Amino acid sequence: MTPDRRSFLRGGLVAGTGTALGGLLGGGSALASPGLVRRDRPRLTHGVQSGDVTAHDAVIWARSDRPARMLVDVSRRPDLRDARRIPGPVLTPETDLTGKTFLRGLPSGEELHYRVVLADTDRHSVRSEPVTGRLRTAPRVRADVRFVWSGDLAGQGWGINTELGGYRIFKAMAARDPHFFLCSGDLVYADGPLSETVALPDGRTWRNLVTPEKTKVAETLAEYRGQFRYNLHDANLRAFNARVPMIYQWDDHEVTNNWYPGEILDLPAYTEKRVDVLAARARRAMFEYTPTAVRAPKGGRLYRRLSYGPLLDVFVLDMRTYKDANGPNDSPTQRKGVLGAEQLAWLKSELRRSKATWKVMAADLPIGLIVPDGSAQEGIAQGDDGAPLGREREIADLLSFAKRNRVRNMVWLTADVHYTAAHYYDPSKAAFKDFDPFWEFVSGPLNAGAFGPNTLDNTLGGVPKFVQAPPRANTSPAEGFQHFGEVDIEADTGDLTVYLRDIDGTVLYQQTLTPLR
Structure with missing residues (x-):
């Protein structure tokens, strides 16, 4: 009842x-x-x-x-x-x-x-x-829905600067009065120590609030817990949390940069080199400090589907826990990649079951951008522009499944690369063509160094429709180039409009999508 x-x-x-x-x-x-x-x-x-x-x-x-x-x-x-x-x-x-x-x-x-x-x-x-x-609470009948998304908080040495208003992007997001906030990962930078001051290119000085846990990379459970407590010192974030529910997914910096299961670190900053040990501690701290409905820090899976009425299902993906090792990413026979067999089977089943008009794919990695990890590949795409190889095979399989089973109106949302962009994936322009056209929107960071843009691989025919990136790597939040995205779904028509916004909430780009029946 x-x-x-x-x-x-x-x-x-x-x-x-x-x-x-x-x-x-x-x-x-x-x-x-x-x-x-x-x-x-x-x-x-x-x-x-x-x-x-x-x-x-x-x-x-x-x-x-x-x-x-x-x-x-x-x-x-x-x-x-x-x-x-x-x-x-x-x-x-x-x-x-x-x-x-x-x-x-x-x-x-x-x-x-x-x-x-x-x-x-x-x-x-x-x-x-x-x-x-x-x-x-989510509606049971058709109703307008609005939510915001972004990721990457306190990265690359840019923490809470009270002189510049702290994490002021959360004020701009709160002003949109969203039903919820989709956090696309990197809510903390456990591998990102802070110094009290940083010299800016224009001669000014950036001044960080620094706590003991933020003076070194996190390794112990207490240090991982301190990463989450750090961000909650910001008044804007606390006010936002009290008004806007969160849907949280993790990415790499909750543990350490570009991590994958089984990795052994070769970094002098770490005394604990086993990533699996670090990830277990980080996972526990994350479960303790985020309002996820997943109860078990060890066995509870992070991937899940959240229904928000007849117009929207959010598929929260976990592209870290089951990720394969970073390498050339060019296997022609590989079956696993970033999702793993169990999560991929679950996702296919849930997509077939979904009756929602829009299926938002909350991904902590972009699916078409090349994201290198030194000489290896961190992301899904690897840049050869040809048939799917390595991790691309897993995503290609998912997209082909969606086409065969008439899973309509998939929209991919992500952060990760520290700039904002709109990508249209067009099979007529792709090396791999067995999928229906779709959009991917990228937005971030919340308060971190700005980077980019990255190159789009042509395996899935990605076309950049809009890009805003900084003039140089690790541009500070003091210069702007911090972004969030907004999604509005209109009850009467079912149309979904995406707005890419800057640190003050100004619209940089918008795109309205009409649902396929």
């Missing part, structure tokens, strides 16, 4: 354990008082976040300064006067005092307000100051 307004207000909302909220409150009573105010009460340290919001589910994240019980109040009203309370987990040092409360049974297509309060584990009436947030 679909929860409606009446069932929600009766106490139909349930916690992640599946316990009915009304029973927890003794028959659905009104929200209890916040509790006794004490000077030694717990404190929320890094704001609140929500994530993986669907029609009836959501995840709420918080962190405490000490062991405490997480409590979440949810309401349709901004003042939360009729809120329902959902008991969350006890936040302990085992998870670096972070925790997630899983909400179930939410009403679809509604703006909801929430408040997080911490209760002392020994003196339950001693409560923290509350921190509030907002989210919007």
Whole structure:
């Protein structure tokens, strides 16, 4: 049964354990008082976040300064006067005092307000100051949808510069009032130490906020956790997190640059050379600090499909966990690449099942740009412009499958390369032709060095329709060239419009796509 307004207000909302909220409150009573105010009460340290919001589910994240019980109040009203309370987990040092409360049974297509309060584990009436947030659940009927996407935060030595407004791109994204933010990876730069000052080409000085964990590459679990805490020092990001749910995927810099399973590092900055060890620590920190609905740091897969009503399904891909080793990428017989057999089979099945008008492919790597890793290849394309080789074979197989099974209206979104672009993949111009035409849009970085442009491989017939890249490598955020993308889907027509925007939200390029029936 679909929860409606009446069932929600009766106490139909349930916690992640599946316990009915009304029973927890003794028959659905009104929200209890916040509790006794004490000077030694717990404190929320890094704001609140929500994530993986669907029609009836959501995840709420918080962190405490000490062991405490997480409590979440949810309401349709901004003042939360009729809120329902959902008991969350006890936040302990085992998870670096972070925790997630899983909400179930939410009403679809509604703006909801929430408040997080911490209760002392020994003196339950001693409560923290509350921190509030907002989210919007996915619709069950055709409705307008807007979301933003980008990636790459605090990379190449460019961290939080409060003199220049911090991560001010999040203000521009918040001004678009999106339903959610698709983070395309590199939410942290665990391999990117910061210095307090950096000389800029125009004679100015860039001044970074620096924490102990950002003075070296991350290797320990504590250091990986510190990468995520660092970004949450920024007021713009915390305000954005409280207003806009996130869909998160990871890429390489959450661990180390261009990593792949089984890699052994040959870098003097690292004392731990085994990437698999580093990746396990980074993965745990990532699960602790992002509002993903995936619960298990070890076995829980990151690839997933999130439905956002009849007009949109988001397919969140994981192009890191199953990636093959970086090399020439030119095998004529290779079957695996960046997805792996299990994820590729899942993706094909989910694409066939999807009834949504638009299938957004959230990729942490572009599929047609050549991305070298020294003399090896980091990306999917490798630049010979001929028949699919290496990792290209996996993507070619997926695209051919989509054509055979009439999977229409796939749009690929990515970041990774630190500039913004629009690519149209045209089989009539491609070396490999067994696919339907489609678009790929690139946008980034959020706050990192700007680079590019990269070269488009012609295997899939990629045509650059728009490119904005900086004048030189590692251009600082002080010079602009920071970007995000926006997707608007119109309920009546089903048209999808992509806007590529700069650091202030100015539109640089837009493209409207009409769905194929």
